[in-house]
Amino acid sequence: MKPTNVRAKSLVPVARGGLLDRRSFILSGLAFSSSLAVSNAVASDKISTSKIDQSLPPWMKTPGNGDTEYGLPSKYENHIKRDVAEHTPETSIFSIWHTPIENQRGIITPNGLHFSVNHNGVPDIDPQKHKLMIHGLVDKPLTFDVESLLRYPMVSAINFLECAGNTAPNAVSLTPLDQTAQELFGQVSGAEWSGIPLKHILQEAGLKPTAKWVIVEGADGGSHARSIPISKLLDDAIIALYQNGERLRPSQGYPMRLFVPGWEGNANVKWLHRLEVTDKPAFTKDESGLYSDILDDGKIQRFSFHMDVKSVITRPSGKQVLPEKKGFYEISGLAWSGYGKIKQVEVSADGGKTWAIAHLDQPVLSKSLTRFYIPWQWNGNSTMLLSRATDEFGRVQPTRAHWRDKYASYSFNHYNAIQAWHISSDGVVENSYA
Amino acid sequence: MPSRFLYPRCLKFMLSCLLLVTALGQVAAYADDATYTTDLGVALSPSEVSPYEITIFPSGKNLPEGKGSVKQGEGLYQNHCMMCHGEEGDEGPAARLKGSDGWFSFSDPLRVLRIDKYPILLISVGSLWPYATSIFDYIRRAMPHYAPKSLSNDEVYALTAYILYLNDLLAKESVLNEETILDISMPGKQRSVSAWPEIEL
Numbered sequence: 001m002k003p004t005n006v007r008a009k010s011l012v013p014v015a016r017g018g019l020l021d022r023r024s025f026i027l028s029g030l031a032f033s034s035s036l037a038v039s040n041a042v043a044s045d046k047i048s049t050s051k052i053d054q055s056l057p058p059w060m061k062t063p064g065n066g067d068t069e070y071g072l073p074s075k076y077e078n079h080i081k082r083d084v085a086e087h088t089p090e091t092s093i094f095s096i097w098h099t100p101i102e103n104q105r106g107i108i109t110p111n112g113l114h115f116s117v118n119h120n121g122v123p124d125i126d127p128q129k130h131k132l133m134i135h136g137l138v139d140k141p142l143t144f145d146v147e148s149l150l151r152y153p154m155v156s157a158i159n160f161l162e163c164a165g166n167t168a169p170n171a172v173s174l175t176p177l178d179q180t181a182q183e184l185f186g187q188v189s190g191a192e193w194s195g196i197p198l199k200h201i202l203q204e205a206g207l208k209p210t211a212k213w214v215i216v217e218g219a220d221g222g223s224h225a226r227s228i229p230i231s232k233l234l235d236d237a238i239i240a241l242y243q244n245g246e247r248l249r250p251s252q253g254y255p256m257r258l259f260v261p262g263w264e265g266n267a268n269v270k271w272l273h274r275l276e277v278t279d280k281p282a283f284t285k286d287e288s289g290l291y292s293d294i295l296d297d298g299k300i301q302r303f304s305f306h307m308d309v310k311s312v313i314t315r316p317s318g319k320q321v322l323p324e325k326k327g328f329y330e331i332s333g334l335a336w337s338g339y340g341k342i343k344q345v346e347v348s349a350d351g352g353k354t355w356a357i358a359h360l361d362q363p364v365l366s367k368s369l370t371r372f373y374i375p376w377q378w379n380g381n382s383t384m385l386l387s388r389a390t391d392e393f394g395r396v397q398p399t400r401a402h403w404r405d406k407y408a409s410y411s412f413n414h415y416n417a418i419q420a421w422h423i424s425s426d427g428v429v430e431n432s433y434a
Numbered sequence: 435m436p437s438r439f440l441y442p443r444c445l446k447f448m449l450s451c452l453l454l455v456t457a458l459g460q461v462a463a464y465a466d467d468a469t470y471t472t473d474l475g476v477a478l479s480p481s482e483v484s485p486y487e488i489t490i491f492p493s494g495k496n497l498p499e500g501k502g503s504v505k506q507g508e509g510l511y512q513n514h515c516m517m518c519h520g521e522e523g524d525e526g527p528a529a530r531l532k533g534s535d536g537w538f539s540f541s542d543p544l545r546v547l548r549i550d551k552y553p554i555l556l557i558s559v560g561s562l563w564p565y566a567t568s569i570f571d572y573i574r575r576a577m578p579h580y581a582p583k584s585l586s587n588d589e590v591y592a593l594t595a596y597i598l599y600l601n602d603l604l605a606k607e608s609v610l611n612e613e614t615i616l617d618i619s620m621p622g623k624q625r626s627v628s629a630w631p632e633i634e635l
Contacts, residue, residue: 142475
């Protein structure tokens with residue numbers, strides 16, 4: 001690979017450590033592409049035996065292969081896979097599959113790469129035999145088969161989904177583990193979810209005045225259940241039937257799941273089959289232990305549904321190697337907030353001493369992954385890259401030390417501190433605590 | 435008495451006017467924010483839903499009749515649970531059923547290894563769970579992990595009793611049933627706070 005020769009009218013430094021203004025970079029790129037169009041082919045008026053140079057690559061000289069009914073990624077890309085966390089206990093029944101977040105571009109995670117946490121495996125549900133029930137504090141207990149649900153008017157939204165335990169190693173490990181972005185941040189993904197607003201189903205059944213919570217249950221082996229406040233279900237929750245334009249994958253809850261935008265993954269009950277309307281929560285297994293937060297004073301905080309504002313630089317990130325010393329790079333990453341839209345992402349290339357505002361790619365959507373970029377001219381010295389997101393309500397990512405102050409030393413859920421990647425003078429990128 | 439016949443007719447007319455007005459109002463709303471829907475739900479009878487009503491609430495709602503002793507629970511535990519939850523209930527690899535939450539000791543030499551290998555070992559049913567009914571509920575619906583819903587109600591009472599015994603919350607000779615389970619006071623309850631505002635704990 002040849003050394004980068006940055007083409008730009010002027011690259012204006014915006015913070016120390018080599019961070020540059022992205023706008024000047026983009027503008028000069030445009031100027032260049034229009035000048036390209038001026039160069040022209042040579043015309044000829046003689047018959048000649050000369051033909052296209054036969055040294056062209058073979059795939060340009062033969063017809064291609066047939067296509068397939070369901071497309072798959074290029075075989076040259078088939079190393080881009082989810083990885084199953086090694087640390088899950090003994091059996092495959094409880095497994096956590098991480099998305100290769102550092103290989104993603106844009107804000108949509110392909111369905112096959114969407115992260116997935118399965119507490120009791122992935123059930124094989126026959127949609128013909130699957131039913132959704134609603135009962136409890138309703139005027140009319142009702143049941144719906146999948147076919148009927150597919151006839152309901154639907155809405156779509158692009159949202160992130162994140163497990164409460166995403167980035168847990170950085171929450172609890174005394175020293176930063178040398179892991180990839182996939183291992184540390186791979187329990188967040190982005191998709192377009194389509195389905196039926198839950199309020200329509202609740203209104204069809206008719207809520208009794210005492211209705212305050214719904215115990216939402218899946219039809220998996222462990223009958224995963226969560227108590228969800230009715231106000232959220234009447235707001236933006238949907239019964240999701242489609243993900244990125246196709247019916248849900250089994251590991252995402254086929255034939256249907258609850259989708260509660262911005263709330264911890266575990267509350268988005270997969271394989272949804274039962275809604276029990278109640279006046280109080282049930283204190284299900286995941287409301288009793290695993291999905292609670294242990295606070296600094298030993299208190300157990302329950303029902304912390306929201307995933308707070310968070311960001312991570314995905315390129316460069318853990319275990320990658322910068323190919324060129326003193327090269328030019330575009331730093332790129334993702335930011336999201338379970339409360340609303342991302343307002344701003346700041347990046348530091350000098351370990352947090354100075355910060356520059358990164359460019360946000362459109363669209364910037366509520367409770368969605370948001371892509372940010374900033375150009376960077378690395379000076380070849382070891383340094384630390386950081387990103388810090390702020391959402392539209394002014395919620396800002398805390399430092400790791402501030403986050404740690406709030407929680408017991410072993411509490412690992414809802415970790416959203418500023419992430420630091422250490423860059424060695426050899427260009428090796430390593431997980432680090434700022 | 436013609437008025438007796440007129441009255442319902444008039445009512446019917448008024449009603450259809452009302453419906454029309456409502457319908458028109460809705461048409462306007464549809465154009466605005468597409469809030470229309472289809473009512474395709476079918477009536478669900480109590481007998482259809484009852485096999486699925488497995489959620490046990492802290493109030494005791496849905497607890498089945500039954501009973502089981504700590505002693506019975508110990509035997510069942512050794513046969514069905516020990517291989518994943520450890521001999522004493524806190525060695526893992528699966529979640530700790532007994533004792534305190536957190537590090538095994540402040541200077542736990544295996545700290546990093548534990549995080550890396552078995553992060554869920556940092557939590558414990560005995561110290562975090564606020565209600566004994568939830569232990570019964572979860573074992574009954576999900577454990578043993580490889581054969582969920584295979585245990586009888588009596589067996590689930592016995593295993594719940596044994597886990598409570600391991601946590602010094604029940605005496606060794608005790609028998610647990612749908613009434614005595616409601617007398618158990620779990621330490622996790624006192625420590626609880628809620629991030630969601632609309633709830634008292």
